[in-house]
Amino acid sequence: MTRFLMNLDEAVDLVKFAFEHANPGDLFIQKADASTIGDLAKAVQQLFGDTGTNIIGTRHGEKLYETLMTKEESLRAEDMGDYFRVAADNRDLNYDKYYVNGYVKTMADESYTSHNTERLDVEGTVKKILTTDYVREELEGIRHN
Numbered sequence: 645m646t647r648f649l650m651n652l653d654e655a656v657d658l659v660k661f662a663f664e665h666a667n668p669g670d671l672f673i674q675k676a677d678a679s680t681i682g683d684l685a686k687a688v689q690q691l692f693g694d695t696g697t698n699i700i701g702t703r704h705g706e707k708l709y710e711t712l713m714t715k716e717e718s719l720r721a722e723d724m725g726d727y728f729r730v731a732a733d734n735r736d737l738n739y740d741k742y743y744v745n746g747y748v749k750t751m752a753d754e755s756y757t758s759h760n761t762e763r764l765d766v767e768g769t770v771k772k773i774l775t776t777d778y779v780r781e782e783l784e785g786i787r788h789n
Contacts, residue, residue, distance in 0.1 A: 672727050
């Protein structure tokens with residue numbers, strides 16, 4: 645299983661960026677690294693101590709990876725550096741206005757998922773975790789006790 649990784653500072657930056665650049669109905673997606681759940685567990689144990697690992701398998705309804713942007717959305721997406729902006733689909737129901745002769749691309753090649761983005765190994769996941777101030781402060785507190 646893979647999951648995207650985002651710390652609190654990145655989440656705040658995403659909200660601020662969206663506030664400054666959004667039009668009504670826009671969706672903003674951070675280009676984020678991902679990690680397997682196993683590598684994330686190993687990284688946390690490297691930082692905070694090995695507490696053991698129990699592999700319980702996939703729970704009912706749990707996804708193997710996260711999808712932040714579908715194939716259809718990626719056709720409308722604008723690359724804004726660290727973020728994608730997906731404009732709202734504001735077409736009306738008068739489909740005659742959208743009639744086109746020939747082939748029309750209706751889906752991009754891939755969705756944007758935690759399976760097809762940059763995937764961090766254990767060392768990269770440790771570095772990502774350490775970008776968070778409160779984690780570093782907590783580790784300093786543990787080392788001084």
